[in-house]
Amino acid sequence: MQLKKSITDMENHNNFKVSRRNFLQKSGQLIVGFNLLNFLKLDNIKKNSSVKPDKKNIIDSWIMLDSEGLLTVLTGKMELGQGIKTALMQIAAEELDMGMDKVKIVIADTSRTQDERYTAGSASIEGSGKAIRNAAAEARKYLLTLAEKKFETTAENLFVENGKVISKINQQTVSYQELIHGKRFEIEVTGKAPVKSPKDYRLIGKPVPRKDLAFMAAAQSYYVQDLRFPDMVHARVLRPPTYSAKLLSFPKSEVLALPGVLKVVVNGSFVAAITTEEYQSIKALNRMKQLAKWESPLISPLQRDLYQDILSNTSSSETVEETGNVEQGVAADSKIHEAVYKRPYQIHGSIGPSCAIGLWEKNQLIVWSHSQGVYPLRKTLSDLLKIPEENIRTIGVPGAGCYGHNGADDVAADAALLAMQMEGKHVRVQWMREDEHTWEPFGSAMVFKLKGSLDGTGRINSWYTELWSDTHSSRPGGKAGHFIAARDLEKPFDFQTGGFSGGSHRNSVPLYNVKNRKVVLHNFKGPLRTSALRSLGAYANIFALESFVDELAEKAGKDPVQFRLEHLTDERAKEVITTLVNKAGWRKNKKKNFGEGMAFAQYKNAASYFAVKAEVIIDPVKKTFKVTKLTGSIDAGQTINSDGIINQTSGGMIQAASWTLLEQVLYNEKGVQSKTWENYPILRFEEVPDTEVILIDRPEKPPLGAGEAAQGPTAAAIANAIFHATGSRIREIPLTPDKINWDKV
Template structure:
């Protein structure tokens, strides 16, 4: 395995001498997996240190296969297909001749986290420019080969043709197994929209076929030769201390290879998975803990947030707005609440660690392979060059779930079993109780209206951190905090994630946002869309309340406060596609909401339709219709899938989900105690894409969350007359006496 330092020294000499061939062997001979370049399990480590080099992002081998490299992780959002489309489009290569390698510290560039809906904008832009640079470089080579001018050349499926003499040459024959001696300058001419053949087309994702066919795809599916199985026993509550544990008794259980105890970190390694589970159950029965109760309890949480949150700092908008919004001018004020919510990944977190030949390899579904590598380096005191993290998709997650933590577990336990892959699989209870949750939030909004127009707006937010991802310090991993010599958790950042999307996009005379930081009782970090979900829920619910107070139609009211032409078009397109009449129907309610994610990414408008059941005093969400403008649509089918899935996930959060806990720990430890939307309750969804091929692509994966929550609340009000301001919007919060 080549070391990073070897590659950094004399990069040009390395490129010239090595030639280019994606090796067909693996780090694990005999796995039985395909040796296609996009198989991310165990290819040769061939990282190019220079991120400005074209071959850091794309490569063409001597068979004519185009390999795309991205440091971003495939989370189910479809970036594998979209990024391949972008590269193939610039190079005029058949998509069937394209492969991709994702998120591998041994092969891809450090692109930090796959987060913030930034993969297409960030990695996609780099890959697109690298492909354009490669095309320019290859055409220069072809012009010499064909004795033509570049202007006389055309390309079709990787074959360059001269209009002058009709001669042809293939990319593969120009490359001849060598790497591309070109740099990404960002100045090469990109294809014009009129010339697109792949971008903008609904290319099908090949990984869907693999998943449907139950092929090895997820980290939870991965099996390696001679692999052993581990389970980690977690404390009953965050602050618990292990005071008694019968190591010898567990060691004697069938199949147990090793029991590891280090402070409050206790684990068992066994030959078979079932043996490790049986041993874990025995460990839980016999272990004795000293625990401290969790405070504050749920009944006092929101009040405690307001009481003990920081004094507040204006983080966005007009800092003088609060002076203009005096008590005498306030027209409306309301308070909204969001509980702790979990990722609830369908597949509990999993990782495999291997300590062999003085190298530590971790297979992980982390959203940041490089940050995890640096954090593990701190955890196990190994230099970075001795650690490799290989990204493998996980079964469900947008945000920071338990993937990094279980990667840390695997690193610690792999060092205890040299030469054997150690698979650490969390149980459902582990995932539910120990993943970092989306933070609870309290949002207070007040505004003034004059002659039907909002003149002043002020938002106050109380929130815990939305960002405690690992970035180099072992204290960000659960295992790091539980060791006999624990690593300190230095706290998450109270960054823009807390107030994301809190500043209205609407044209108000004055507006500001104040953030009150709060350290709560439960562990929190990034959950899909971060604070935008709670902020847009409050903002768009409040806009509906203001429209009602002004006696205006809620859609018209928003349009009257918008200058952004793209925002207006998304809204008017929704009205055209989904309808928006003023006629009320008994038992039915419709709600509307709109936002531009982060105020600089995708525009999204949604209509929610609910139906009441008076007999059972429940309601059903029957349909969600959305319109999204993500700029240039790389793969419209991917955008529709992402948006539809986002709407359904947001509906589940909004209608059902909250983490319940008591003094003795988290009580939401199963699907029975943390219900999510079931298949029979999933609403119909319809998504329309406003394609703008002349504009840059925008992040689309997190656009739907906030607007959907508010649209459902607004639909409930339309049907019942009840304003529900606290998530989840459960039927018991509706005043059924108001319904005729």
């Protein structure tokens, strides 16, 4: 079955000018509103136009219980393949003592769910999960109060089983829906309702299966790329040859004459063809490429000069942290070590190129998108189109690959612009592989200079990091210039960067106990477009930091594991490392042509603890190596869904291995050249290492973000394993065999 029925069944798309509160009052019996603001302190929550005036400074979210006893959870978070839908349903079902078969969820829809800004792999359970837990606990408390009155007893004499309240005295039962008997109750969550004790959990911590995986495995319609509507039309956008290129001439009539072409849109340098069938749009695009004439400025600096240019053209600098006196510390020590590490531009590499559908009808715009933030997308579309936000509805539909700010928002802008040209028609815009690889925002290239010194006992006395990075945050946040199409219009919108965010220096501060420490961030503006790639700056920061720790351990003549433990005071940090080496083993016997490396980090120095061991084998004759196994140990606090954390961690290790071993954007003065999988290779199935994840569950602790914990440590562990096997230290990603000094092997 195609997705069109499930989407349109959600709500009549021609009548959505209704507040979330009114929608829920009309469609559910029990409504529980709660404030997410306290749980989303990092999300910079802004006013939501659809919230009533008395609620304008908070974010409301709801759970609904209908007359049939079904529970609906509504969340503004987006399903990105991380299994957030299942985990959030587990939390609600646990607190209300309901079966998973009686729970469903609605995600990321500006007419139905609250504004939770962006979905990130490290924040959804911490924010939305905690809020849903509190709301469900408040609902349970209220329902038990109703049952007390009905049975003329106290809560101590009642228990709940699968949505039914049962009297311990006479075994009388009453269902949740019978207790509310068709009436609507609006309850404000106080935050004081008791949540379940971990010892009473039935669902939390268990590997509850994800229903969506069955759709993926069976190749059934699931993604926005699969979405179809009756009489839908198709479009392709002709992108310029490079950034800032201007259209000089374009024979519009020749493209209009092609079979199936309904309209050709030319607005400044924004060019697109809308056709009846999809393949017709592809043929139209190919013809447009042949016909268009451009003025294309050259890209500078060239790739060979990139790292030197980064070091030479700092736009601003800031001290991230300074403790003690690094200069005096270094001067007092006899063992000093310095190293430089480099990370290239990297692509998100979504398996399915970005896609969106737009519908402009009766002065209302609907956009179906796999954006990570449907509310920021709506706000930015409002600025682009100059129509009120309340006239725009953005609906989140999962996409085939995400990993951060890829092309999802840009293609949504394409669909919106073209839908305005075809009133009453669903306009589907599908990017091509070349579009995705060339025009999405990349992960920034980065350079790191690290300097450290050891005291007489072999402990780190001083640590100095300088890092250079472009922005890791240019997501749409209300300014249309964040869309690439907006910059090409006849009346273009200027691009205003999201600023050099904390994402640049994420995890740059060592968690290790070092007396003298200083970290300095240098911002630069590079030649390519950048934004959030999974874990932002943490990936490269940890690669540099944990490689450097290994190098200091070598200089101190100490085992890398023991060296780390000597510098840690956080007991959870130490346990995640010792758990890893106790279960996975550690350098018990030196094997020929074999290497083991490990690395550790606490993501953002505040979320999940993760340690990983990489195993590599080398072939000195062929001068190659292969990563054969990655074993990770993770402490994400309270586990909601054990399979979810294991899958996220395993996937993170594999993706990080691909980044580390193979991936870099190639470009020249004429633009990005990494347009296909052939010139931007990722790990193939036969190259993927075995993975094992050791899960440390702490049900008594708050859940921590786990989605991005594996990225940086994996990169460093591989580099450290290569050094162990070859004696050759590689400090520039990708870690390719040609960078190894094979004469040492």
